[in-house]
Amino acid sequence: MAGSAATVARRWERLRSAGLAWVTAYAYDVGGGALVEVDCAPGQDAAVAAVLSEDPKVVTFEHTAGGRDLLVTVMTPDFSALSAYIVDTLGAVPGVTSSRAHLITRSYTEGSIWRLRSLTRTQQEALAASRRSAGGAAPYLADHRALVTALGEDGRLPVGELATRLGVSVNTVSRRLGRLLDSGRLVLRCDLARSLSGSPVSVTFFGSVPPEHLDATARELAKLPEIRLCVGTAGRRT
CATH class of the missing domain: 3.30.70.920 (Lrp/AsnC effector binding domain/regulation of amino acid metabolism (RAM) domain)
Incomplete structure (x- = not known):
């Protein structure tokens, strides 16, 4: 989709506000x-x-x-x-x-793996290349329940807001979030209304x-x- 970041953000907000698309984590x-x-x-x-x-x-x-x-x-x-x-x-x-x-x-x-098939092969490969590979021991989900719960409400919450909710530093949230995503135990997923x-x-x-x-x-x-x-x-x- 062509357009500036601001244009894309506005389009996303319209979809989200109408309840037609959302990002969650689980x-x-x-x-x-x-x-x-x-x-x-x-x-x-x-x-x-x-x-x-x-x-x-x-x-x-x-x-x-x-x-x-x-x-x-x-x-x-x-x-x-x-x-x-x-x-x-x-x-x-x-x-x-x-x-x-x-x-x-x-x-x-x-x-989270299912796709609309709306991206070109080049775009899909670019997204795949940006993912980090899992490494190290998988974290215990019970130790990060508050973080997982917050992202379950809105998977696009800024790291700063997550840090405020959890009462920890931005660096701590970033580190925890990275480990959870890398381990595959925390999944981010964008969904949309089935009619679309x-x-x-x-x-x-x-x-x-x-x-x-x-x-x-x-x-x-x-x-x-x-x-x-x-x-x-x-x-x-x-």
């Missing part, structure tokens, strides 16, 4: 992840969704047609926390009648693959430009 670690099918009492799916939207463990939730009312992506530090969430928290939400969890065993691609994406229809498929072919099949599926999320799961086939 911890991505499938140590305790699951796709959870949720059944709701008649007429209660909107109320249940409103409750789930306030829970930081819920990465995404979708109203669906088929054998469930909602499909929820849940991320927790480990499977013990995941079990506690499904049994104690989700099970206690008014309007939830039942749920079925598909534990995420491996991630092959996810939303050119792909307004979303479908989730559950497939059964022989174990010896799972990795090869999933890697090929992840290459398809229409695929936004591809994970290996353990659970009942649907």
Whole structure:
């Protein structure tokens, strides 16, 4: 897109203010992840969704047609926390009648990698070249919960504002942010209204693959430009 930085910033602000585009950040670690099918009492799916939207463990939730009312992506530090969430928290939400969890065993691609295919190959290569390679030990996300939470609200918050919120120096925030991004445990993602994406229809498929072919099949599926999320799961086939 041609134009000055100021022009681009104005266009972005118009999209953001209208709720058509936004940048968020989230911890991505499938140590305790699951796709959870949720059944709701008649007429209660909107109320249940409103409750789930306030829970930081819920990465995404979708109203669906088929054998469930909602499909929820849940991320927790480990499977013990995941079990506690499904049994104690989700099970206690008014309007939830039942749920079925598909534990995420491996991630092959996810939303931050998906592209609109609007950039040229040269532009894509320039962006890829600007990324730093991961190095050093991965930081513990629990040690940076406040930083991750702040960026989850707005992934474009200036470093100075982050430092003020956290009560630390700008250099400290920059160092922590760099380590989290380099490790891949913190993901920045730009999203836009589905109506503007050119792909307004979303479908989730559950497939059964022989174990010896799972990795090869999933890697090929992840290459398809229409695929936004591809994970290996353990659970009942649907």
